[in-house]
Amino acid sequence: MTTPVETHTDVLIVGAGISGVGAAHHLQQRSPGKGYQILEAREDLGGTWDLFRYPGIRSDSDMYTFGFNFRPWTDGKVFADGPSIKRYVTDTAREAGILEHIRFQTRVVRADWDSASARWILEAEVGERRERKRFSANFLILCSGYYRYDHGYMPDFPGMADFEGDIIHPQLWDEDYDYTGKKIVVIGSGATAVTLVPAMAGRASHVTMLQRSPTYIASRPSRDAIADWLRKVLPARAAYLLTRVKQIGLGMFFFNLSRRHPDYVKKGVLKEIRNQLGEDFDVETHFSPSYNPWDQRFCLAPDGDFFEVLKSGEASIETDHVERFDATGIQLKSGKHLEADLIIPATGLEMLIGGGIEIVIDGERFNAPAHVTYRGMMLSGVPNCALAFGYTNASWTLKIDLTHERICRLLNHMDAKGYDYCVPEPPADLETRDLLDFSSGYVQRALATLPRQGTKAPWKTYQNYIMDMMTIRFGPIEDGHMRFAKASGQTQPASGELLESAR
Template sequence: MTTTTEPATVQEPRSSGPQHVDVLIVGAGVSGIGAAHHLQEQFPDRSFVILDAQDNRGGTWWTHRYPGVRSDSDLFTYGYRFKPWRGPSIAAGEEILNYLDEVIEEDDLGQHIRYHHRVTAASWSTEDRRWTVEVTRGDTDEQLQFTTDFLWMCQGYYNHDKPYQPQWEGLDRFQGLVVHPQQWPQDLDLSGKRVVVIGSGSTAATLIPAIAQEAAHVTMLQRSPSYFLAPPLTHELAVTLRQLDIPEDWTHEILRRAYAAQFNELARMSLEAPDELHTFLMESLKPLLPEDFDIEKHFTPRYRPWQQRIAIVPEGDLFAALREGKASIVTDTIDTFTETGIRVGSGEELEADVVVSATGFNLSAFGDVTFTVDGEPVEFPERVTWRGIMISGIPNMAYVFGYFRHSWTLRADLVSDLVCRLFETMEAKGATMVVPTLRPEDADMQIRPWSDPENFNAGYVMRSQHVLFKQGDREPWTHMAEHAEEMELLPKADLDDGTLVYR
């Protein structure tokens, strides 16, 4: 490992030629900021830039600005391992942005971030041992080039510009307003409006209580129910520890372990005792719902617990809106939009002034960047993952993909640890190139889809399987392990087992 103490500086790119950096990080959200912290801490003499297509930091927390936007994971595990979280367990989007701002300021990362820089293509040359990255800057469409020894993709996993929007029958007849949470108009006034929110996931559960007090009425229209969990806004243990004036970094680590253990147990139960977990989730909701509420119809999913993400409803605020009559739930299919609302399969018409399409997003493979290796286009569906961190046959490239069932950042920290260990290994070997490569003994390996539907089958995953890379039937060509397994597996992963070829 290098010993230089002064961080490397990166000059603003000029149009006259490509700018070279040791490491190029794509994405200035939670993953990219975390990767930059670990890189700078362990390799302070390596130059790097962070490129982001958006006009500010934060990724999803900058894109999503709908009312009530908040985390659907606790912030003690969603926050970084290295940066104590001092607020409530569930936090608003603005609070998370403030937290990221503190990391950027404390690590002086602002000088390395280039906003309005959209990566469009990345080409690897084995002869030159580097990537050439094509970038479009700002609204001017100025074309720039960066070159880098190592490409670290931290752009997240969905398309920020094009949310998933089903084309319903009669949509063009509707005289009201249709909005998607990912593209929320900041001047939208819902006072006295009848609102129908289509969807049953975390976004709908977050949005409805936030607008229910303002709107005349909010109807949650769902084709099928989701599982919900209604934890307190702040863990009682956090309250106790702060009353005892325990240092914040101790409190952070204790709560981080407590929440991780809780969700590890839920993940275990979802696989080993799904009926028991289903009963627990249903029973926990009953006291929060209106009397005589049809929990079987409106809150009993068609899938086992955690085949899709469990939506977090802190303090049960969604259910409070139902009890107060400010919101209601209709479980049915959409027959057609009408001039004044939506007619569902039963024939009932839901009157609406505003329809919110909380229908999810479109998954994106590496930001839809075009990749080539030595002049040959990379077809990701023909390749397999290496531990959910690298891709077979693609040199000097790593990516961050978090957990579905646990907080994203728990895995982002683990991935950064392994990538930095990979840098150490390359340095020790005098290698300038590392390529995940299938071994002869992997020739008979069964190729499996990116996500096994029996494991995780959310709509946005199933819609996008065809554009995503695959996994194998054995390590290290698998991914989507649970956190309890990976926290033991990744720190000990053998980087010299023959699946990584160094040159």
């Protein structure tokens, strides 16, 4: 017997992180007639900022652009710690009345679209007993991010079972774990590793960052003097807006400079690191990547904290390859041995579009690589469904806010015209390419499982905020690439289904 639908609403949002809360706020402000629910798998909101608990967890994007466009960031810290960001998201949800729309411990496992009734039926596991329940909606917004929440990427290092200490992936960090006085090896050179090393140094006996190859790391002030001054002389919202415009402009300038003059940027970055560490430090070996700036994301060291612990001797860096783990640590291919009580493989994420939900369109199972992105927010052949997917070269939330604005415009347009659903339809001769032009390992490992992008608008996914703002915010809704239609079948609930308003 089919499980009856528990509730029906206009819009279902999957995920109560920064993307899901942002979607809800935009709906309330721009499409106030739409009822919505948020289905969240975890016991609390916050997404990434509730999940990750490792020492020093923070944003590597400045909060003046990572924050919502509708709510000023007034904390003052440019690169905020995880608890501060979670508090910001929670306060936003509480003050806007969004909390009452969230169903926690509700993990969506399947989403079925039916064109005849023009609605989605979502199946979820609810509560600790994982009771199966069904929810329906006219429109679906997937705000579950782009990586797996149950585990991160873990290479199969030889000899791991021989190690007599502890091995903890950052994504599974236990806040009660005591690392006082331990010798720690952090494997990796990305943002997580660069965060962990200074956060654990001092309390640990010693921290070593072991990397196969270097990453670009830039020191940035933890306070923005201009932003602090603007808050003193202007109302909070005006100060935030001006600071946000400044940061967007600087970010775009530096990204374009990196792409056009990579050698010049690389030289400048390495010069600054030498100024931090001194001429005797082997900067070329440990901080000069083989790739160009912004082929992967930059890592940030607020107030140069990463370089400070290297100078103090509380931490060190090794650029080498793992030969194998043994009982007391890691044997390197160079012949050197790193002793360790704790090994932290900060080895990256596993990408997973839509939270791993099984998606079915009119009886046909969704296969991501067979679909193409539309304006970086929808997928070809998938009706009434938007995907929150942020920038790789700028703050995630910049694109998320634009996406939610466009969704509201789309919903309002369909109401005005009497349409029940919309579906992006690409031309048959559209040339496609990889979704992301990024050399990071977590991206390269996942490319074969991701949707594609086209080589021209609106199928090309631009990493350009100004271009996206103009087309997403002001471009026509009926652009010749989106098909609009009315339901062809019965739109009333099937017999035995209980539908309640979730407004």
